Amino acid sequence: xxxxxxxxxxxxxxxxxxxxxxxxxxxxxxxxxxxxxxxxxxxxxxxxxxxxxxxxxxxxxxxxxxxxxxxxxxxxxxxxxxxxxxxxxxxxxxxxxxxxxxxxxxxx
Amino acid sequence: xxxxxxxxxxxxxxxxxxxxxxxxxxxxxxxxxxxxxxxxxxxxxxxxxxxxxxxxxxxxxxxxxxxxxxxxxxxxxxxxxxxxxxxxxxxxxxxxxxxxxxxxxxxxxxxxx
Numbered sequence: 001x002x003x004x005x006x007x008x009x010x011x012x013x014x015x016x017x018x019x020x021x022x023x024x025x026x027x028x029x030x031x032x033x034x035x036x037x038x039x040x041x042x043x044x045x046x047x048x049x050x051x052x053x054x055x056x057x058x059x060x061x062x063x064x065x066x067x068x069x070x071x072x073x074x075x076x077x078x079x080x081x082x083x084x085x086x087x088x089x090x091x092x093x094x095x096x097x098x099x100x101x102x103x104x105x106x107x108x
Numbered sequence: 109x110x111x112x113x114x115x116x117x118x119x120x121x122x123x124x125x126x127x128x129x130x131x132x133x134x135x136x137x138x139x140x141x142x143x144x145x146x147x148x149x150x151x152x153x154x155x156x157x158x159x160x161x162x163x164x165x166x167x168x169x170x171x172x173x174x175x176x177x178x179x180x181x182x183x184x185x186x187x188x189x190x191x192x193x194x195x196x197x198x199x200x201x202x203x204x205x206x207x208x209x210x211x212x213x214x215x216x217x218x219x220x221x
Contacts, residue, residue, distance in 0.1 A: 032207050043198055043212035044151070087151075089209075095141055095166065096206050100150035 003027060004099040006088050012105045017078045021102045023071040023088030033064055035073050036087040038101065044087055047073075078106045110134050114199050114213035121189045121220045129184040129216050131199030137211075138204040140182035142166075142174060144195040145215075151198065157182055159204065189220045 006023045013019050025033075033050035048055065050062040050071055061074040071088055083106045088099035112133045121127055133140065141156040143166075153166030157176040171193060173185045182201075186193060196217050200210040 034209050036209075043214050044210075045212070046209045049209065091206050095139075095153055095156050096202075096210060098143075098151040100148070 003097045004088055004090050006099040006102050008100060008102060010103040010105055012107055013078055014107055015078060015080060017106075018074065018076050019078055019104065020075075021073045021086055021088075021104075023073075023099055025069050025071070025088075025090045025097075027090070027092045028066075028069060030069075030090045030092045032091040033062075033071050034089040034091075034096070035060075035062055035071075036089055036098070038085045038087060040084075044098075047086070075104075078104075080106050080108060082106050112199055112201055112211050112213035114197075114216050116216060117214065118217050119219070121186075121218065123190060123220060125189050126185065126187050127189065128186075129197055129199070129218075130181070131183065131213060132181045133201040133211070134180065135201060135211065136179070137201035138179070139202045139206060140176065141200045141202075141210065142172075142182070142184045143198045143200065144168065144193075145198060146195050154184065154197075189218075191220045194218060194220045 035047040036044040037047045038044040050064045054063045059076045063072045085101040085103045087101045090097050115130045138159045142154040143151045152168050155174040157163045160179045175183045199213040202210045
């Protein structure tokens with residue numbers, strides 16, 4: 001089983017839609033979790049950390065299920081500017097382990 | 109605040125040539141990393157330096173060497189470039205342990221012909 005697995009997509013959604021990405025990780029000792037965003041031909045940038053209690057940042061909600069070793073990212077009211085690749089990231093110590101990413105295209 | 113600076117941004121090498129990719133961070137981070145990113149492969153760790161004076165191999169270290177010159181700078185060297193090393197290279201830095209996530213440089217696009 002790969003350390004971090006994501007559905008590669010692409011997810012093609014209309015503006016205003018709600019879209020959810022899922023990610024599973026293999027190491028139950030993992031300590032910290034993140035979602036990164038990567039625009040085409042750019043570097044990855046931290047979108048949000050993922051906490052055990054779940055957390056929200058505007059239109060973005062991240063959830064963690066340690067029992068199932070599962071992380072999710074929900075984007076509400078999608079904007080054209082949300083089009084990017086979203087990387088699930090897990091840390092059991094150093095260094096971080098990156099998923100291959102899920103590509104999102106928001107269509108007008 | 110520059111964050112993580114990588115040079116050069118683009119490079120074309122001939123097979124067998126050598127070069128050094130430079131990386132510097134101004135965030136006083138302890139840890140630094142070199143990744144390569146290829147289509148369909150995601151980010152793969154080449155080498156990392158948990159703290160000044162230490163370096164460790166990552167997932168794909170063959171064909172590369174690194175130097176942690178000081179706390180700010182972490183360089184990646186290709187001694188004899190091969191076409192398989194054509195990739196986008198990203199340097200990143202973090203606080204010790206990476207619990208706060210990484211900050212990435214803007215990348216170096218390397219083509220080996």
